Amino acid sequence: MTQPATILVTGSSGQVGFELKRALALHGCLICPDRGQFDLSQPATLTAALDTWQPGIIVNPAAYTAVDRAEDEPALAHAINAEAVAVLARWAAANNALLVHYSTDYVFDGSKDGAWCEDDAANPQSVYGQSKWLGEEAIRHAGCRHFILRTSWVAGVYGQNFLKTMLRLAASRDSLAVVADQFGAPTPASLLADVAANLVTRCQIHADQPYGTYHVAAQGRTNWHEYASFVIALARDAGWPLALADAPRAIASRDYLQKAARPANSSLDCSKLMQSFGLNLPQWQDSVRQLFQTIDNARKL
Ligand SMILES: NC(=O)c1ccc[n+]([C@@H]2O[C@H](COP(=O)([O-])OP(=O)(O)OC[C@H]3O[C@@H](n4cnc5c(N)ncnc54)[C@H](OP(=O)(O)O)[C@@H]3O)[C@@H](O)[C@H]2O)c1
Numbered sequence: 001m002t003q004p005a006t007i008l009v010t011g012s013s014g015q016v017g018f019e020l021k022r023a024l025a026l027h028g029c030l031i032c033p034d035r036g037q038f039d040l041s042q043p044a045t046l047t048a049a050l051d052t053w054q055p056g057i058i059v060n061p062a063a064y065t066a067v068d069r070a071e072d073e074p075a076l077a078h079a080i081n082a083e084a085v086a087v088l089a090r091w092a093a094a095n096n097a098l099l100v101h102y103s104t105d106y107v108f109d110g111s112k113d114g115a116w117c118e119d120d121a122a123n124p125q126s127v128y129g130q131s132k133w134l135g136e137e138a139i140r141h142a143g144c145r146h147f148i149l150r151t152s153w154v155a156g157v158y159g160q161n162f163l164k165t166m167l168r169l170a171a172s173r174d175s176l177a178v179v180a181d182q183f184g185a186p187t188p189a190s191l192l193a194d195v196a197a198n199l200v201t202r203c204q205i206h207a208d209q210p211y212g213t214y215h216v217a218a219q220g221r222t223n224w225h226e227y228a229s230f231v232i233a234l235a236r237d238a239g240w241p242l243a244l245a246d247a248p249r250a251i252a253s254r255d256y257l258q259k260a261a262r263p264a265n266s267s268l269d270c271s272k273l274m275q276s277f278g279l280n281l282p283q284w285q286d287s288v289r290q291l292f293q294t295i296d297n298a299r300k301l
Helices: 017-024 044-052 073-097 127-142 162-172 189-205 224-236 270-275 284-300
Strands: 005-009 027-031 057-060 097-105 147-153 178-179 212-215 249-251
Touching: 005 017, 005 044, 017 073, 017 189, 027 270, 044 073, 057 189, 073 127, 073 147, 097 127, 097 189, 127 147, 147 189, 162 224, 162 270, 162 284, 178 224, 189 270, 212 270
Parallel strands: 005 027, 005 057, 057 097, 097 147, 147 212, 178 249
Antiparallel strands: none
């Protein structure tokens, strides 16, 4: 009889981690430690836990994701996003485990005209982006079987994100200004978990896979202002009592100062993933509509 795999899922209290618990449940016995049990800010402590749990698959959505705060806490961001990832990757290499890791559009500087491809040169502009890039590099250097899934603008039902912030602000404020000169695509946390589950399934059937780095995002391109306007229109149509009378005002990034630099263009070319695995990624509007419907339904319970 085939034994179910042991799958370690880090960061299961986060947006993507929460969805991974659902998406991976059929694929093996899940170990989902909280940060008290498996603290990525203490990389030297991780090997002992890995030796105890012996996961055949490690899925790592955990990260230091506070992009602005990272500018003031570079050592902590690097410990969690780079040094701990290096420990996971080295352990995976030594124990023939599969590592599925999430990374970010912030490894790019945003200067490209078109969508970013996996092999485009990284040039992170923030401490967060730099730490995530070093985490990626550590995985490639360790040589374990891995998928690095680079994504952008994650939004889920569970956890904090831009979509939920816009709904909250539209309910409480009579005016709202949103940046209109940063482009990308909102990506559902559930999609990121489903892609990981699909890749894990393939590896469970056959270990010989085109491992490596892939971009995963909803299709199409928008900016934060258009995205906010779209979500708020959905809420208005659904009868939410909004304090915001009009659509949000469009502003430039230079009029909304943030500590960490953001890429002007975060669009990710996902054709490598779609062609390699025959996967279909949804349009961002469909993803956002579905996510909004889930939030709206939960509100009516
Ligand atoms: N959010 C985005 O817009 C975005 C965009 C591009 C890429 N990504 C990448 O996608 C992945 C998933 O993002 P997400 O939005 O799901 O993140 P998230 O909601 O911020 O969740 C982060 C998770 O990491 C855990 N974590 C943080 N520090 C930890 C530590 N020291 N030890 C153990 N766990 C720790 C958190 O646990 P606690 O609950 O204890 O804090 C939480 O479960 C990350 O790799 C991120 O870099 C995210």
